[in-house]
Amino acid sequence: MVAVLSRKNLQKNILPIKFHTITMGKNGKDRDKEGKFTQMNGKVKLLLAGQKIVGADEEAAQYFGLTKDELIGRSWSDIFPPELMGEKEIKHFEEKIKSASEGEVLRFLWTFRRKDGGVFDAEVILEPGNVPDGGFVKASIDRICLPKSSEELYEIFAHEAPLGIYILREGRFVFVTPKITECSGFRAEELIGRHALSLVHPEDREKTRLAAIEMLKGKRTAPYEFRIITKTGNLRWIMETVIPIYFNNRREVLGNFMDVTDHRWAEDTLKEREERYRSILEHIExxxxxxxxxxxxxxxxxxxxxxxxxxxxxxxxxxxxxxxxxxxxxxxxxxxxxxxxxxxxxxxxxxxxxxxxxxxxxxxxxxxxxxxxxxxxxxxxxxxxxxxxxxKAEETITYMAYHDALTGLPNRLLFNDRLNVALERARRNKHKLAVMMLDLDNFKEINDTLGHEVGDQLLQGVGNRLRGRLRKGDTVARMGGDEFMLLLPEIKQQEDALIVARKIIDSFLRPFFIDSKELRVTASLGVAIYPDDGEDFDTLKRKADLSMYAAKETGKNNYCLTQLRQAN
CATH class of the missing domain: 3.30.450.20 (PAS domain)
Structure with a gap:
């Protein structure tokens, strides 16, 4: 059965807006050809030097709700929303400016703040300033349609339109709006995959089919009417039109109908409907x-x-x-x-x-x-x-939503949920827990030399090996790429976590065998302890991450505890 086109699916399949960071080489040629931006306004210009805005046009000042004099001399971080831009994001922007000042042309999305507090997304192009003294960067900023605009469009499309709108593939529903479900009495998931003619009164099916074919061939322009049988067995009169469309590179049918029952039926028709009621029921699915x-x-x-x-x-x-x-x-x-x-x-x-x-x-x-x-x-x-x-399908979908498709391990969503639960229990019972961040050393070289298929098999082997080193109540999750996180929800002392960390690092001394090939890979591991290294979700994850990078800096194939890293 075709999946229900929910709000998220509608945005993905009906109203696609694709956002990619586009990096350009020094010759200005796109490296990523998939980026697509929907423009709203013309570009404005800023001139940056170091941390400062040293030049701007009038339109740029208007973008940010400032005068030109107010804008020039400010730090460019002043036009970022503080609630969305932390140290990591600001450092990321600094690196982009540095790359642009060295001759590279960069194109990407960024979020800005106006003087009145309003926030907007924009496409940014950074390029060398071409100023004799050097060190200057030109920034072109262009406001774009936010992804949430498709959400707003869906709300209008789905809830405000007086017509029921649907899409058919080979005669079966693949998309329906709430007006369809409201009229038919069936939920969207009950209609998806169902043949459209199964809703039509048996006596009207053939003439409805022929009328639809004529309209799809362009031989008919006038709407046609027929009766449907609702979920509760009632009859409704429908006026409908259909047109052929191409959706997902396939020929589909886009239809819309309006409930015209009140216009077609009067009191004298009710008795006739009841007399025929039971015979109709024998024809529904x-x-x-x-x-x-x-x-x-x-x-x-x-x-x-x-x-x-x-x-x-x-x-x-x-x-x-x-x-x-x-x-x-x-x-x-x-x-x-x-x-x-x-x-x-x-x-x-x-x-x-x-x-x-x-x-x-x-x-x-x-x-x-x-x-x-x-x-x-x-x-x-x-x-x-x-x-x-x-x-059964819903249970499968739920499982897939919380597990990594490659390794079968919990994914980021499930790990975050379990960490939050573990923190609440640790606070309540006043015990320690450990969070670990693991990253494979030189994994990119394996991917580049042996191919992604071998790399994927290696990640599966790593997932299985990590799972075998943990207790029943512990969690190992794949966060993406070659990055894994581990949760020990209850430990008595710091040494308990270090014992596990040693076992994990030592486990990589044994090679992995993939397609009769012996592969050796090591890992770097960072450890953070609650409450010693932090008492909240973000702090523990951040410190485990920093400790992992400290382990890499000390030669890799090692683990590092947050407190030891800070002491050093």
Whole structure:
């Protein structure tokens, strides 16, 4: 099934804005051809020398809400937002200025601050100042569209448009806006991958298909109308148009529809709809069912029989709890009873049932009260869908979101979460913990000489070896590249962490065997202890990182403790 085009996916696939740092050589030729910037305003110019702004045009002053006299003489760090730019970022900018003053042309994105506190992103080009005395750098600054503009566009597109908009690939939904879900009653994830014609009333499907084909071929311009069956079994009149588009380099169909039910139906049509209601249900893909006031199945369609796995004669008068897994019976009964007592619709999002053949399936079922002529509740009706495969897919996606695809180790997100939890526990129980930063020595040479495939296999081997050196409750995570972080959430004393550090460094004395080749690689390790070296998340990670670099500076293949580094 095609993934749901959520807000993030829409920005990624429908409204792509690609941001890359572009570094130019001394001849000004791009080294990265993928950078794309959406321009808003013309460029403005600054002249920099060392830490100071020594020249500016009037437009540049206006950019920052200053007069030209106010801008000239300032440190360029004054026009950076302090909450976003720390020492590391300022040092990074200094290095870029130095490279530009030595003849290199650089192009990149940066964040600036106006005098009134407003913040904006801009494309910056740094190049030599061509001043006889040298040491000057020209800066061209051009404001750009922020990535959040696509977020704002999505909000307008998805929530304010009066039309339902969708994209079809081979007749199946790959994108729907909230208006579609609002009209049909199905959630977006229930529609994605579903054939569009399955929503259409069986009597209208053929004429709807033909009308769509005519419009796609340019033989029809007038919208066409048809009926759909909503998730609750109701009928809605839809007016629709479609056009062919190219999306992700494939021919797709972009459609929009408007609910025109109120214009098509009057009171005299309601009775006719109810008479045909049950026959329609036999043609929909989802299961439709009705329970009497006691909870026994009183009506169901063929799809319901297929989902539950019971023959018609056995399901008739069968109580819903009979096929409910024993672990879910109490919660399921509570929700059903609540619908009957309150008269309010509800939902069983994860109804675990046991089919006739013994297999367990996860069911998503709606619960809507049925009222008799006297207005009293006489039972429950609803739509059910087997979501077992979807649930498995969601579990897989969740796993992938928190684990590194190459090594299977926890990724940065999961490591950060575990470190925060460990810090809270350490504060509460007043015990120590250790954070370690590990970086392979000369890993780039292996990649360059033996290829990335060998490098990837080496990283997998390193991940396995590190995992084997830790206790069950410890964590090793790949942070990216050849950088790993380790968390020992509970240690009694500093020496406990150093013992582990020694074992890890010593473990690299054994070679790695990849494709019958013997590879030897060493590592540098930095260690920070809570609370000795810091009491918060950022401080511990930063000090472990600094200690790791100190280990590299002392000859690599070594570990360094923050306190020892500071003492030296």
């Amino acid at each position: 989802d299961g439709y069912y009705e329970l009497d006031i006691k909870g026994n199945f009183s009506f169901f369609n063929n799809a319901c029989l297929r989902i539950l796995g019971y023959p018609r004669e056995e399901l008739s008068s069968l109580h819903y709890l009979t096929l409910t897994h024993e672990d879910h019976r109490e919660e399921t009964a509570r929700i059903v009873d609540r619908v009957i007592k309150t008269g309010k619709s509800d939902r069983l999002f994860n109804w675990l049932i046991k089919r006739k053949d013994g297999f367990l399936r996860h069911i998503d079922a709606t619960l809507t009260p049925i009222r008799g002529k006297d207005g009293n509740i006489s039972g429950i009706r609803g739509i059910m869908r087997d979501v077992t495969e979807q649930k």
